[in-house]
Amino acid sequence: MAILNKDKTLDFKKLHLLGLSKQMLNAAENEDWDEFSRLNVQFDRSRQQLFEQSPDALKEILPSLLDDNQRYLSAIKVSMSSLSKQRLKDLSNLKKLKAYIKET
Secondary structure, three states, rough: HHHHHHHHHHHHHHHHHHHHHHHHHHHOOOOOOOHHHHHHHHHHHHHHHHEEEHHHHHHHHHHHHHHHHHHHHHHHHHHHHHHHHHHHHHHHHHHHHHHHHHOO
16 A cells, blocks of 8 residues: 555656646746746756655656757747847947937
8 A cells, every 4th residue: 555655646746747847838938937937946846856756757757858848948049049139139229329319
């Protein structure tokens, strides 16, 4: 009976970790970086606990976790690129504004 309960606990922890990973992916795709950061702290804690309890249980869900990881890294890269472009545009506008102010 104790082994059965341990298996259920591991299953719950795996599902919880997978759920956090999907929530992080959703937050990244929605560019909700505060939520992403909050979830990432929970994810890291849960991942470490699962690894300490059963490295094999973590191995079972690793492919899915890695897939999610690649997907939210892609979302982060897109967001960073967009921010970089916006920053360059803002700098250009600032230069134009300074030039205008100098002329007046």
